Amino acid sequence: MKTYMTIEDTIGNTPLVRLQRIPGSLAQERGNVILAKLEGNNPAGSVKDRPAASMIRRAEARGEIKPGDTLIEATSGNTGIALAMVAAIRGYRMILIMPDNLSLERRASMAAYGAELILTKASDGGMEYARDLAMKMQAEGKGKVLDQFANPDNFQAHIDTTGPELWEQTGGEITHFISAMGTTGTIMGVGMYLRGRNPDIQIIGAQPAEGSQIPGIRKWSTAYQPKIYDPSKVDAFELIEQSKAETMARRLAAEEGIFGGISSAGALIAALRVAERVENATIVFIVCDRGDRYLSTGVFNPAD
Known part of the structure; x- marks a missing residue:
């Protein structure tokens, strides 16, 4: 076949x-x-498809996550869309946190892939506030933060x-x-x-x-x-x-x-x-x- x-x-x-x-x-x-x-x-429309797939696949390989788990990420758009796509492919619940001053198309794309979107007020601190909120939610046991900002699986995708x-x-x-x-x-x-x-x-x-x-x-x-x-x-x-x-x-x-x-x-x-x-x-x-x-x-x- x-x-x-x-x-x-x-x-x-x-x-x-x-x-x-x-x-x-x-x-x-x-x-x-x-x-x-x-x-x-790329299928979800940006360079971020590469690190999104890398971060999820490699975390799976290390036994840190498994299909059915909840993933959390702060995003300005492209990484969130890419993660939502890969989460849909591989069977994860995806929570994305994004400042509310970013484009409507990005929000709609994340929702289309089935992600849950939390919009924060840009006046509260933009991406910095979103990043802090993601880590707070992880500390409260609400899911696993992949953390594109500190995760070497991000840049490893581009090395590979x-x-x-x-x-x-x-x-x-x-x-x-x-x-x-x-x-x-x-x-x-x-x-x-x-x-x-x-x-x-x-x-x-x-x-x-x-x-x-x-x-x-x-x-x-x-x-x-x-x-x-x-x-x-x-x-x-x-x-x-x-x-x-x-x-x-x-x-x-x-x-x-x-x-x-x-x-x-x-x-x-x-x-x-x-x-x-x-x-x-x-x-x-x-x-x-x-x-x-x-x-x-x-x-x-x-x-x-």
């Missing part, structure tokens, strides 16, 4: 595509190529999958890797793998400029900095302005046909800045999710 894949088997192996118009002279005259890793092609994919897809020619920084699992894991293959590869993080609020890009206070994050493993940082990221998200869709989210556009801005400074480089950035996850925010609405 023929063996068929399950939906879980479709996580990863996402396309890597070349930008054709936006780079302009930065590519043609300087000999650079800018490549986009299309993580929105995303990094090797990029190395193979570029034929080892990648010179710069750029990612938005949220939980930092992507930049940590991919960076560790790539630097293990070539220590000269530059790892660059996109962070929000002062006063900017970009979903998926964070700069944490010292008290809440993810435990998986090691700043020594990032070579440089690019500060991204919210308005520029929103404009670039519209350009990415209209000029390249890539409908990505706002943090993806922020990573592209960082990639273009790098391309202004280097020559004959192969620059890869992560398109971490799909733009339709942000339609209710109005970012993609036509100008009046």
Whole structure:
């Protein structure tokens, strides 16, 4: 009998595509190529499908959880959606805690996968408050927190999958890797793998400029900095302005046909800045999710 894949088997192996118009002279005259890793092609629509599957599978293998258990996670959206999908596949009850100022599409996606959603007031402290509440619920015996911010299974997913994919897809020619920084699992894991293959590869993080609020890009206070994050493993940082990221998200869709989210556009801005400074480089950035996850925010609405 023929063996068929399950939906879980479709996580990863996402396309890597070349930008054709936006780079302009930065590519043609300087000999650079800018490549986009299309993580929105994962089944739940984001790069977070990888660590979500990794955290649940590995916790199962260690005997820490079993199907039927309750899992809890604080999320700004993409990890929650991915965990809700994997929980549905593998038979867990999923409780997700999210600030109420994040997009309606994210809430609806979590609910569609059967997760229970707890919305907290953004004015109470945003993601920091949500993280504290998740740990409080675990202490009260209400479920197991996977804790994407401190769980090495998060970045291990990118050591095992995303990094090797990029190395193979570029034929080892990648010179710069750029990612938005949220939980930092992507930049940590991919960076560790790539630097293990070539220590000269530059790892660059996109962070929000002062006063900017970009979903998926964070700069944490010292008290809440993810435990998986090691700043020594990032070579440089690019500060991204919210308005520029929103404009670039519209350009990415209209000029390249890539409908990505706002943090993806922020990573592209960082990639273009790098391309202004280097020559004959192969620059890869992560398109971490799909733009339709942000339609209710109005970012993609036509100008009046």
